[in-house]
Amino acid sequence: MPQHTGEFGAYGARGVKGSEAVARQLDTLAGGIATPVTTRRGLLARLHYLTRTEHARAAAREAGLTVTDRTLRAWLAGGRSPSRPNLERIETAYRAVRRHNVARYLLGRLNREGRGTRVELHPLNQSQVPRPRQRFVEFRTLNVRHWDAIVRAWTEGDLQALDDAWTDQIVDLGSQWGQYEYVTNVGFAA
Amino acid sequence: MTDFEAIDALLAGAREEVPLPPPGERRSLREELNLSQAQVAQALGVGPSTVGGWEAGRDPSGEVRDKYAYFLEGARTKLAERATARPAGHEPPTAEDEEGGPQASPHDGDDVEALHREQPCVLCGRPARHQVAGFPQHLDPRECGTARTGESDARTGSESVGTVRVVPAGRRVRTADESPDPIREAVAAALAAHFGDVEAATAALVARAIPDAMALLDGTRRGGRYDIVAHPWIPDVLRKQTARGSDRIWEARPKWARPELPTGRHQVTALDINGAYLSALKTHLPIGQLEHSSGFDHDRRRAGVHLITPPAWEHDAVLPNPLGNRDEPGPLWVTEPTLRLLLRLSGPKYALCDPPEIHESFTSGATENLLEKFRVALKEARERAIAEGDEVTVEYVKAMYSKFVSTMGESNYNRELYRPDWMHLIRSQAFANLWMKAYKAHEEGLVVVRAMGTDELHVLGEWRRVFPEGRGVSEVKVKDTYTVGCDTDPVAADEHGG
Numbered sequence: 001m002p003q004h005t006g007e008f009g010a011y012g013a014r015g016v017k018g019s020e021a022v023a024r025q026l027d028t029l030a031g032g033i034a035t036p037v038t039t040r041r042g043l044l045a046r047l048h049y050l051t052r053t054e055h056a057r058a059a060a061r062e063a064g065l066t067v068t069d070r071t072l073r074a075w076l077a078g079g080r081s082p083s084r085p086n087l088e089r090i091e092t093a094y095r096a097v098r099r100h101n102v103a104r105y106l107l108g109r110l111n112r113e114g115r116g117t118r119v120e121l122h123p124l125n126q127s128q129v130p131r132p133r134q135r136f137v138e139f140r141t142l143n144v145r146h147w148d149a150i151v152r153a154w155t156e157g158d159l160q161a162l163d164d165a166w167t168d169q170i171v172d173l174g175s176q177w178g179q180y181e182y183v184t185n186v187g188f189a190a
Numbered sequence: 191m192t193d194f195e196a197i198d199a200l201l202a203g204a205r206e207e208v209p210l211p212p213p214g215e216r217r218s219l220r221e222e223l224n225l226s227q228a229q230v231a232q233a234l235g236v237g238p239s240t241v242g243g244w245e246a247g248r249d250p251s252g253e254v255r256d257k258y259a260y261f262l263e264g265a266r267t268k269l270a271e272r273a274t275a276r277p278a279g280h281e282p283p284t285a286e287d288e289e290g291g292p293q294a295s296p297h298d299g300d301d302v303e304a305l306h307r308e309q310p311c312v313l314c315g316r317p318a319r320h321q322v323a324g325f326p327q328h329l330d331p332r333e334c335g336t337a338r339t340g341e342s343d344a345r346t347g348s349e350s351v352g353t354v355r356v357v358p359a360g361r362r363v364r365t366a367d368e369s370p371d372p373i374r375e376a377v378a379a380a381l382a383a384h385f386g387d388v389e390a391a392t393a394a395l396v397a398r399a400i401p402d403a404m405a406l407l408d409g410t411r412r413g414g415r416y417d418i419v420a421h422p423w424i425p426d427v428l429r430k431q432t433a434r435g436s437d438r439i440w441e442a443r444p445k446w447a448r449p450e451l452p453t454g455r456h457q458v459t460a461l462d463i464n465g466a467y468l469s470a471l472k473t474h475l476p477i478g479q480l481e482h483s484s485g486f487d488h489d490r491r492r493a494g495v496h497l498i499t500p501p502a503w504e505h506d507a508v509l510p511n512p513l514g515n516r517d518e519p520g521p522l523w524v525t526e527p528t529l530r531l532l533l534r535l536s537g538p539k540y541a542l543c544d545p546p547e548i549h550e551s552f553t554s555g556a557t558e559n560l561l562e563k564f565r566v567a568l569k570e571a572r573e574r575a576i577a578e579g580d581e582v583t584v585e586y587v588k589a590m591y592s593k594f595v596s597t598m599g600e601s602n603y604n605r606e607l608y609r610p611d612w613m614h615l616i617r618s619q620a621f622a623n624l625w626m627k628a629y630k631a632h633e634e635g636l637v638v639v640r641a642m643g644t645d646e647l648h649v650l651g652e653w654r655r656v657f658p659e660g661r662g663v664s665e666v667k668v669k670d671t672y673t674v675g676c677d678t679d680p681v682a683a684d685e686h687g688g
Contacts, residue, residue: 120420
């Protein structure tokens with residue numbers, strides 16, 4: 001099955017797209033503020049991160065937080081609190097800026113000067129698939145040496161580019177790579 | 191008829207195993223030469239515990255058996271020489287003559303010597319027990335198959351008469367003693383880098399213990415049957431609920447003190463179990479990703495974490511609860527070693543409690559051997575270092591296994607392995623091992639006073655007949671002794687006075 005999956009889950013298989021699992025793992029590795037934005041503490045931490053320097057302010061504006069400085073000051077002082085759509089904007093802007101700031105260091109650790117990082121591919125869950133349609137899909141590992149395209153797509157939040165970059169890597173698994181387009185988990189560390 | 195030739199060659203090659211003296215004599219031979227098990231083990235290329243096993247009655251086989259027989263034979267001759275050199279009527283302990291031994295040659299007049307170990311005959315290539323003027327050969331022409339197997343010398347492809355053990359290395363082979371010992375090399379390199387400054391070298395080695403342990407683990411898993419799955423999907427019960435919080439697994443750490451002692455003055459000994467986490471690396475570990483199941487009995491071929499309702503414990507006055515001191519009632523998540531301990535104690539042999547009730551489980555196919563080579567490598571390095579008095583290696587090995595266990599979960603200090611389930615299982619195994627030691631003490635008539643932490647057991651009574659004292663992993667050492675109680679009852683004070 002060397003191609004992309006046509007209709008995933010038609011027979012009951014469960015899993016997530018490999019690229020999605022990679023993005024999730026990269027987010028975990030990037031870390032960040034754990035307290036949710038809906039609490040005062042989490043909101044203030046994010047606002048401080050986004051407004052500490054002029055550079056950070058510009059990055060936040062570019063990431064979609066287009067409110068006036070006056071509003072920001074009011075939020076920071078506690079006089080006003082942001083509306084629900086603005087909370088979402090703060091969260092997305094924080095994610096984007098954080099990814100952008102971390103990407104350089106993450107990339108260095110993943111590429112490891114060309115030695116790359118070992119990636120584990122945990123196959124999709126077939127427990128709900130009728131027996132005759134189940135296939136033997138084993139646990140595989142892969143050493144990914146070129147993370148540049150993956151990390152760039154993840155930083156920009158471009159899901160299609162991330163998927164393409166990830167597919168470029170998993171074709172190295174051989175003719176079976178299509179079985180690993182959807183997985184339960186992609187494990188790697190940086 | 192190549193088949194028959196092959197069979198003939200096989201029969202010619204097969205030879206009977208070298209006879210060994212009985213186990214008790216093996217030990218006395220070694221001890222009379224003032225050699226330690228570790229020294230002998232190092233010379234033979236095996237672990238000290240293996241030599242201990244041979245002296246306790248196990249028999250080696252194959253190549254090692256020849257080497258061991260050679261050692262014993264050599265030890266016997268050496269002792270016999272010593273005994274004859276001594277003037278007085280000192281009966282040598284190994285005077286009884288064995289058939290085929292060095293003194294039993296019928297051709298003593300010639301330049302004939304008997305060999306301790308069979309060596310290939312220069313004429314036919316088959317093992318011979320004698321040498322003439324330095325050339326190993328058969329004395330009886332009927333034994334020597336020169337005419338039939340004359341081409342065997344060409345087959346060996348080398349002129350050397352002895353054999354060396356070789357192991358495969360990549361596409362080539364190399365001799366076995368060349369194979370690297372990463373622990374020894376690391377210690378030697380650190381000592382050289384710090385110009386023999388022991389403290390600085392120890393600090394440097396401890397600082398790099400985690401990556402070194404991971405490298406050692408990779409090395410010991412090479413060619414293994416199972417891959418180490420380092421980043422599986424982790425169920426929510428094993429995830430930390432907050433950044434600084436803990437997950438929902440109960441590791442059953444014992445923290446128990448006996449509620450009351452008999453009146454009088456007692457001498458309590460606090461015993462420390464050596465290398466508790468090192469021994470606990472031998473436990474049933476789940477290999478792959480944990481899978482959920484509910485409403486099933488316990489499957490011995492799987493391991494993981496289980497939601498159970500624990501049985502009531504009625505022996506709290508004399509023995510700790512195998513679940514530790516849990517105040518909260520109701521079901522709880524326990525690990526495989528705790529569950530196996532409870533199942534064992536509920537069985538007919540112990541009958542100490544009811545069986546636990548299993549509600550749901552996250553398990554995977556399990557093996558006890560996943561970390562076995564890793565554990566044995568560390569244990570042997572530790573034993574060797576203790577035998578040689580090498581405290582740097584002892585500290586280094588200790589840092590390796592303890593940090594390996596404590597960082598194999600969600601730790602930022604070790605990102606190569608993300609197995610919180612293994613971490614919990616190994617810790618629980620250490621606690622279960624401590625519980626079994628407490629039970630053993632109780633069964634042997636000692637009074638267990640406290641069981642706490644990973645490796646601490648306080649007892650009253652003559653504990654040396656129950657636990658051997660020492661620094662090995664199967665031995666205990668004394669941490670502290672103290673007296674408790676007051677002299678109201680002189681009879682009791684006399685009883686426990688020693």
